[in-house]
Amino acid sequence: MTVAAKVKSITSGLLRRRSADNVEKDQTHDQHVQNDEQEVFLPPLRPVALPKVLPSHQYALSEHGWTTVTYNEPTDxxxxxxxxxxxxxxxxxxLPQSYKETFKTEIGSEEGWSRIEGEKELITLRCLGNTPKELKEAASAYWAEAGGLxxxxxxxxxxxLGLPAKSLTQYSxxxxxxxxxxxATMLRLFRYEGFxxxxxxxxxxxxxxxxxxSLVNGDTPGLEVWDRNVQKYYQLERTYARPAGSLLVGRQLERLSNGRYVSGGHLVRSYPEEITSDPTKPPKPSRPYRFSIVFVLRAHSPIPVDTDNLTTSITGPYKNPLRDITANELFSSIQSAHFNINTHIEEREVQRQRLAEQKRQLEETKGENEKAVEYQTVEAV
Incomplete structure (x- = not known):
């Protein structure tokens, strides 16, 4: 039985949970911090049927920040x-690197083609104008399907959350x-090295x-997700016995839902080739790459954000309300507190050190009994 299948559904009674501020801290899977916690009692989420998600996988999205999208059979x-x-x-x-380099931009992994030696090659698509002709038809078709889902x-x-659907779909x-x-939304195509x-x-x-x-599809397993119950990574894609994708909650949704949907921690590995013990079977052909499609749904930049309009008995009162800002300003504030895993390793380390120094300085300004705001040193795929 998969971890997702083990998640217990909450269908009645009250949900005992931490404040939204501490939910954010609890999700730091690479560094756990103990805090004096203010407990809040909230009603459970209203039961809904997430599209293309099996009943046994429904509650994993809010509990862990990830779940499985199972494709319809026989066709989808x-x-x-x-x-x-x-x-x-x-x-x-x-194609030749000289051609791919024509799609480089000044904003790196946020749009266009880039390569990180020893890790991956990727191209980020955000409009037709900078989409290679080789990708336009297939990317447009996939975007329409993934965007609709x-x-x-x-x-x-x-x-x-006890809100009309439009309260959140206005952003998408x-x-x-x-x-x-x-x-703001993007489609990223990856070619990972290391098989x-x-x-x-x-x-x-x-x-x-x-x-x-985010919706993730890999041509071979590689995505691992953070299981909050056992505090370790789970090889989600290796559990797929039929065609499926992986759905992840991002930080914007965690913030807009006041922590009722937690953002899903994850990483990507290249696994070693499987070696058969049967000498009569020919060896499997070498696979130097893993290919991945990641559709990243972000809130449309100019849409205003006001958490007063998102507050219900289910979300509870927002500890840090958002008013008089746009979705772009919300994204920028989140982005500035995390380093970019899709930039070059040297630049990544500079960003990591800068954030660590900011965290140290912030902690020094706090009293002994007041914890500093946690800098989550991670970014988006």
Missing amino acids: NLHEASQALFQASQAFFD LNETLGRISES EPCAKLGSEKT EGKESKTVAEPHRDLGLL
Whole structure:
């Protein structure tokens, strides 16, 4: 039985939980901090049916920040679109580097093509204008399917909080299609290195995504998710016996839901090749790469954010309310507190040290009994 299947559904009674501030701290899977906690009693989430999520996997999304998207059988438009995009992305990454470099931008992993030696190569698509011709058709089709699914999912999440679906889908509907205008939402295609040797290799450090929701599809297993119950990483994609994707909660949604949906910690590994013990079977062909599609749904930048309009008996009062800001300002405040795992290793280390120094200085300004705000030194895929 998978970990997701073991998650107990909360269908009645009161939910005893920490304040939203401490929920954020509890999610630091790479550094746990003890705090004096103010306990808040809130009613459970309203039961909703998340699209393409099996009943046994429904509650994992709020409890752990991740769950499994199981494709319909015998055919599924989203699955078919992902397979077409895998083929297109593999063909693109096989092209000469001189051509791929024409899609580089000044904002690095936020848009365009980039490569991190020894880890991965990626291209981030945010509008048709900077999308290679080799990817336009497949990327547009996949974006429409994934955007539709995540928009519907966000509406169900809103209803689970006692809100109309529109309360949250207002942030996602403007990003439903890949068009001529750049959106906050993005589609990232990865080619990870490291399918050699006897040991697994981490090719994306532990992190949580910054946006609302992310949908991950891999051509081979590699995604591992943080299990809050046992406090270790779980090889989620290795449990898939049929075509499936992985759905992750991001930091924007955690903030907008007042911590009722926690952001999902995860990392990516390249596993060693399986060795068969049967000498009569031919060895499996070498796979130098793992390919991945990540659709990152972020709140549309100009939409205003006011948590007074999101407050219900289920969310409870927001410890740190948000008013008179835009979704872009919310994203920028979250982004500034985390280093970017998709930048070059040297720059990543500079960012890591800068954030550690900021945390140290902040702690020095606090009294003995007042804990500093936790700097979560992780970023988005």
